[in-house]
Amino acid sequence: MKRLLWVIAVLFVFTLLAVPVLAADTFDLVIPLPLTGKQAKFGEIMKRSYEMAAEEINAKGGVKGKKLALSFEDSAGKPETARAIVEKLIDVKKQPLIVGEYTSACAKAVAAVAEERKTPYLVVASADDAITKQNYKYVFRQNQVNDHYADAFTSFLKEVVKPKTIAILYESSAFGTSGSEAMERDAKKIGAQVVLNEKFETGAIDFKPLLSKVKAAQPEVIYSVSYANEAQLLMKQIKELRLDAKLFSGGAAGFAIPEFIEGAKDAAEYVVSATLWTTQLKYPGTKEFAEKYKAKYKDYPSYHGASAYAAVYVTADALKRAKDWTQDGIRDALKATDLKTAFGPVKFEDKEGYQNQNFAETLAIQVQKGEFETIWPKNHASKPYVYPVPSWKERR
Amino acid sequence: MKRYITYIVLGLLALLPLLGLNSYLMHILILVIMWSVIGMAWNLLSGYCGQVSFGHAAFFGVGAYTAGMLYSKLGISGWWGFPASVFVVAVFALGIGYICLRLRGPYFALATLSMGVIFRIVAENLVGVTGGDLGIMIRERTWIDKTWYFYIILIVAAATYYLVRKVIESKLGYYFVAIREDQDAAESLGINTTKYKTIALILSAVITGFAGVFYTNYMGYIDPKVVFALHDISIITIMVVMVGGVATYWGPVVGAIIMVLLAEAIRSIPKLGTAHHTLFGVLLIVIIIFLPNGIVGDFSKLKRLFGMRRPAP
Numbered sequence: 250m251k252r253l254l255w256v257i258a259v260l261f262v263f264t265l266l267a268v269p270v271l272a273a274d275t276f277d278l279v280i281p282l283p284l285t286g287k288q289a290k291f292g293e294i295m296k297r298s299y300e301m302a303a304e305e306i307n308a309k310g311g312v313k314g315k316k317l318a319l320s321f322e323d324s325a326g327k328p329e330t331a332r333a334i335v336e337k338l339i340d341v342k343k344q345p346l347i348v349g350e351y352t353s354a355c356a357k358a359v360a361a362v363a364e365e366r367k368t369p370y371l372v373v374a375s376a377d378d379a380i381t382k383q384n385y386k387y388v389f390r391q392n393q394v395n396d397h398y399a400d401a402f403t404s405f406l407k408e409v410v411k412p413k414t415i416a417i418l419y420e421s422s423a424f425g426t427s428g429s430e431a432m433e434r435d436a437k438k439i440g441a442q443v444v445l446n447e448k449f450e451t452g453a454i455d456f457k458p459l460l461s462k463v464k465a466a467q468p469e470v471i472y473s474v475s476y477a478n479e480a481q482l483l484m485k486q487i488k489e490l491r492l493d494a495k496l497f498s499g500g501a502a503g504f505a506i507p508e509f510i511e512g513a514k515d516a517a518e519y520v521v522s523a524t525l526w527t528t529q530l531k532y533p534g535t536k537e538f539a540e541k542y543k544a545k546y547k548d549y550p551s552y553h554g555a556s557a558y559a560a561v562y563v564t565a566d567a568l569k570r571a572k573d574w575t576q577d578g579i580r581d582a583l584k585a586t587d588l589k590t591a592f593g594p595v596k597f598e599d600k601e602g603y604q605n606q607n608f609a610e611t612l613a614i615q616v617q618k619g620e621f622e623t624i625w626p627k628n629h630a631s632k633p634y635v636y637p638v639p640s641w642k643e644r645r
Numbered sequence: 646m647k648r649y650i651t652y653i654v655l656g657l658l659a660l661l662p663l664l665g666l667n668s669y670l671m672h673i674l675i676l677v678i679m680w681s682v683i684g685m686a687w688n689l690l691s692g693y694c695g696q697v698s699f700g701h702a703a704f705f706g707v708g709a710y711t712a713g714m715l716y717s718k719l720g721i722s723g724w725w726g727f728p729a730s731v732f733v734v735a736v737f738a739l740g741i742g743y744i745c746l747r748l749r750g751p752y753f754a755l756a757t758l759s760m761g762v763i764f765r766i767v768a769e770n771l772v773g774v775t776g777g778d779l780g781i782m783i784r785e786r787t788w789i790d791k792t793w794y795f796y797i798i799l800i801v802a803a804a805t806y807y808l809v810r811k812v813i814e815s816k817l818g819y820y821f822v823a824i825r826e827d828q829d830a831a832e833s834l835g836i837n838t839t840k841y842k843t844i845a846l847i848l849s850a851v852i853t854g855f856a857g858v859f860y861t862n863y864m865g866y867i868d869p870k871v872v873f874a875l876h877d878i879s880i881i882t883i884m885v886v887m888v889g890g891v892a893t894y895w896g897p898v899v900g901a902i903i904m905v906l907l908a909e910a911i912r913s914i915p916k917l918g919t920a921h922h923t924l925f926g927v928l929l930i931v932i933i934i935f936l937p938n939g940i941v942g943d944f945s946k947l948k949r950l951f952g953m954r955r956p957a958p
Contacts, residue, residue: 285922323912325922328864330909336669337913340668340669357866358864365786451870
């Protein structure tokens with residue numbers, strides 16, 4: 250019995266040790282992220298960007314003389330685990346604000362806890378509309394809501410493409426579903442008929458049955474919403490089937506990360522995607538961030554990275570302005586945020602039924618010669634758009 | 646000592662919230678108890694009755710959605726899911742049993758596995774009924790403090806433990822074990838195997854459904870991918886019991902402690918990054934290789950290992 254008690258005691262100490270000791274001259278910020286599982290790619294981009302921003306801020310002397318000490322915890326995209334991390338941060342580590350998470354399901358779980366515990370939570374890249382529609386006082390969102398993700402893309406459709414028919418393909422997730430609903434509404438507004446609105450399984454690898462349906466419907470525009478792998482496979486199989494349309498397009502996420510071009514290769518060419526940010530924007534710091542990231546990791550960051558990068562600046566700014574570093578002090582400071590960041594201007598507003606939502610300008614990008622180019626709106630464009638896109642036959 | 650150990654453990658657990666634990670530890674404890682409940686339920690069907698199910702997420706999800714839909718469709722508290730789920734889950738379990746229980750061994754396992762997936766896909770696509778992939782979000786959870794959640798799941802766990810024990814020590818339990826050991830022999834002895842397998846399935850399903858109801862009320866957000874998850878629910882359920890000890894009373898509890906508490910402890914070691922899955926996986930492999938009957942099942946082996954056993958006279 251005594252031995253057994255020892256084993257239990259050791260295990261218990263082990264658990265306690267897992268909580269590192271607080272250092273005095275730093276501000277510790279633990280960020281929950283998906284670092285394993287399907288969403289790991291996005292988590293990785295964001296982790297690198299958080300770190301870069303913290304390094305820069307610390308190099309300039311930190312916040313009120315304290316250095317930002319970032320660390321990360323892996324939630325693997327599971328709401329249960331995300332919640333465990335956040336409970337620990339609030340209760341054990343007494344962290345006065347929460348930043349991070351990626352999937353909408355996790356963000357919802359975290360937001361509910363943050364609101365209950367009156368701890369400000371800055372959502373960085375979770376899109377589901379519902380998160381900032383709950384009358385939460387303590388939940389702030391820096392990225393645009395899914396409902397508006399495709400705003401720039403829609404105006405591109407309206408002014409350039411003027412399609413009569415559109416097919417929407419989306420993956421079975423909260424992000425995919427709300428993205429398709431938003432596009433359906435937008436299509437109605439610009440007078441395009443939705444000839445097909447089909448869902449596919451997340452993690453699907455064979456899209457051919459679905460694509461033959463698309464072929465039969467002959468839409469002018471194909472619009473898809475999905476995370477990483479499906480986007481690449483979808484375009485590859487469209488190419489294999491020689492399925493032609495006037496425009497291939499995607500709704501951010503999987504279509505707007507460098508892996509899309511790497512994975513889909515020439516099938517990615519001319520694909521237009523909605524996005525929240527591009528490396529060619531003229532916001533202060535955008536170019537520096539993009540180039541620095543590329544120099545370090547050999548790839549340009551996606552909007553996820555930029556949002557994460559800016560989130561650290563927003564946090565630092567709020568900490569600087571906060572009366573005191575309590576939960577309410579930081580909340581009030583966040584609410585008053587009006588900052589120009591590499592991600593664009595950040596300001597948390599209450600409108601259209603949303604609370605504490607940053608309504609950032611969205612953009613449309615197109616893959617041209619294996620690079621993302623900003624094509625819409627015109628004042629941000631880095632290259633003119635290519636439309637209509639050449640058919641698969643003409644391409645070689 | 647041995648006779649009272651159940652009461653002692655229960656009593657100690659009931660006193661735990663009085664220690665004023667922080668909400669992080671309470672969250673982990675609640676998850677441990679919730680997983681013990683699911684583990685005990687699975688153990689009843691698969692451990693004692695020998696019908697290995699790979700689809701317990703189906704019952705968990707149906708329970709969770711019963712509570713969620715009472716809230717979202719009828720506007721009443723999700724806690725009514727407890728009484729409602731008994732009926733709903735039992736009906737679904739009857740349906741599944743009708744199809745799957747004709748199959749034996751690996752075929753039964755595969756059929757239940759597909760059932761779990763089918764339920765998820767159905768829940769994703771019946772947007773009008775379940776809300777589809779957008780899930781159900783409970784705007785305000787009943788309590789901020791975790792004490793009540795703790796007691797509710799503790800009561801469910803205690804009742805489950807009592808029920809499993811009563812069933813296994815009764816005639817019913819002997820039928821279950823007889824079916825596990827040799828279904829044909831059991832049949833030839835006059836045991837109506839279909840009937841008793843169905844009973845085991847329904848009992849197991851209803852208890853798992855309870856855990857689902859609790860999950861909805863506790864977490865406040867469900868979607869089909871979360872509650873009908875193949876890996877995160879069905880497979881973890883099996884792991885909980887395998888690691889703890891199949892067909893033992895305390896196995897699922899010990900398994901839940903390992904799968905939740907130890908997993909969380911390893912995950913929180915700073916600077917380990919993404920390697921925690923590897924570390925935890927290796928640990929599970931070691932347990933399964935050296936303790937094939939689980940920690941409780943091979944407890945005598947463990948005792949010897951730690952030198953706690955007195956030398957044989």
